[in-house]
Amino acid sequence: MNFSSLSASSASLHPLAQYGWDEDWEAEFAPYAEQGLLPGRVVRVDRGQCDVVTLLGTVRADTEFVVPRDPMKVVCTGDWVAVDPEGGDPRYVRAYLPRRTAFVRSTSSKRSEGQILAANVDHAVIAVSLALELDLGRVERFLALAWESGAQPVVVLTKADLVPDPVALSYLVQDVETSAPGVPVLTVSALHGDGLDVLVAMVGGGTSVLLGQSGAGKSTLANALLGEDVMDVQAARDVDGKGRHTTTTRNLLALPGGGVLIDTPGLRGVGLFDAETGVGQVFSEIQELADGCRFQDCGHESEPGCAVLAALDSGELPVRRLESYRKLMRENQWIVAKTDARARAELRRDWKRKGAEGKAAMEAKRRGWR
Numbered sequence: 282m283n284f285s286s287l288s289a290s291s292a293s294l295h296p297l298a299q300y301g302w303d304e305d306w307e308a309e310f311a312p313y314a315e316q317g318l319l320p321g322r323v324v325r326v327d328r329g330q331c332d333v334v335t336l337l338g339t340v341r342a343d344t345e346f347v348v349p350r351d352p353m354k355v356v357c358t359g360d361w362v363a364v365d366p367e368g369g370d371p372r373y374v375r376a377y378l379p380r381r382t383a384f385v386r387s388t389s390s391k392r393s394e395g396q397i398l399a400a401n402v403d404h405a406v407i408a409v410s411l412a413l414e415l416d417l418g419r420v421e422r423f424l425a426l427a428w429e430s431g432a433q434p435v436v437v438l439t440k441a442d443l444v445p446d447p448v449a450l451s452y453l454v455q456d457v458e459t460s461a462p463g464v465p466v467l468t469v470s471a472l473h474g475d476g477l478d479v480l481v482a483m484v485g486g487g488t489s490v491l492l493g494q495s496g497a498g499k500s501t502l503a504n505a506l507l508g509e510d511v512m513d514v515q516a517a518r519d520v521d522g523k524g525r526h527t528t529t530t531r532n533l534l535a536l537p538g539g540g541v542l543i544d545t546p547g548l549r550g551v552g553l554f555d556a557e558t559g560v561g562q563v564f565s566e567i568q569e570l571a572d573g574c575r576f577q578d579c580g581h582e583s584e585p586g587c588a589v590l591a592a593l594d595s596g597e598l599p600v601r602r603l604e605s606y607r608k609l610m611r612e613n614q615w616i617v618a619k620t621d622a623r624a625r626a627e628l629r630r631d632w633k634r635k636g637a638e639g640k641a642a643m644e645a646k647r648r649g650w651r
């Protein structure tokens with residue numbers, strides 16, 4: 282089969298179009314097509330091997346030839362790769378295409394490194410369980426990583442059936458909304474099917490990743506969106522999600538109405554990794570207020586003419602928001618100081634150089650915030 286002979290206009294008819302294959306990927310892949318390699322998308326990674334969906338179906342491939350020391354460069358779920366057109370089981374991944382977006386957190390190891398959680402994601406669906414007390418700081422942290430990745434975040438409050446009082450539910454939604462400017466906040470019940478249509482309409486078509494704590498109901502939601510029980514689901518045995526993770530690998534699943542969904546294992550902690558832009562976006566109202574401060578380098582501590590402090594005084598800006606902003610900014614600076622600047626710059630080039638026009642516009646807007 283000669284894949285390079287597929288014309289640009291046929292990219293949408295390509296069997297991999299359902300997985301997000303488009304003209305830009307095709308162009309990017311051209312040099313590998315010339316070598317006779319097969320394009321595919323990584324649907325799962327485990328123990329140095331991965332499952333890759335290709336025109337020939339799902340094949341098993343070894344990542345030995347593309348394993349660098351840098352964990353940021355490890356092939357991950359959502360990557361587009363070039364694999365051997367034929368050969369043994371497993372085949373080999375020969376290359377992966379530059380990422381359009383990547384969801385990165387810092388590892389807890391001593392030498393701070395980034396860990397890629399998912400690549401080429403359009404929508405980051407942050408699942409927050411209504412069975413537990415809302416932790417807005419945690420939501421803000423997830424949002425910072427999501428914005429930084431280049432994906433559009435959506436907060437989904439799960440298990441809405443556990444909050445039968447509509448007024449109580451609307452207060453919870455409002456609380457999250459004030460912590461998430463520019464981010465849609467939805468409520469769903471996978472149990473009753475409530476709110477799923479809204480979510481599908483919002484994320485349909487592209488690549489979405491489900492993120493959140495263990496037990497938040499990500500896999501239950503994935504199954505509901507898929508219309509079948511593909512992912513294992515298990516009752517949470519401890520409320521803080523420390524003890525047990527039902528999902529242990531990141532799985533990319535094709536949605537019946539188009540688009541794909543990546544289900545991920547619950548994250549206990551999400552450390553920021555060079556996410557200043559993302560943090561700024563989560564607290565965009567503070568950044569807007571700061572434009573009104575008398576001094577351009579205002580630290581919003583005790584400076585005269587500080588618009589941020591004025592907003593605190595008037596009650597327009599909740600104290601919790603400012604404290605959370607400061608905390609995440611401090612943490613980010615600490616991580617940045619600890620990590621190798623060159624590695625971070627390279628990472629930027631890797632996935633931020635590419636991307637749809639919308640992404641470029643978004644980037645430009647963000648750069649204005651720096």
Ligand SMILES: Nc1nc2c(ncn2[C@@H]2O[C@H](COP(=O)(O)OP(=O)(O)OP(=O)(O)O)[C@@H](O)[C@H]2O)c(=O)[nH]1
Pocket residue numbers: 439440441442443469470471472473493494495496497498499500501502513514515516517525526527528529545546547548
């Ligand atoms: N009441 C109610 N329970 C739900 C709902 N969705 C999920 N649950 C329950 O929440 C528990 C955890 O669900 P999972 O889908 O396994 O959670 P998860 O986020 O995938 O967890 P990890 O894979 O460990 O990250 C299960 O007992 C589910 O039945 C819902 O809409 N309503």
Ligand SMILES: [Mg+2]
Pocket residue numbers: 499500501512513514527528544545546547
């Ligand atoms: Mg799960």
Ligand SMILES: [Zn+2]
Pocket residue numbers: 571574575579580581582584586587588589590
């Ligand atoms: Zn100020």
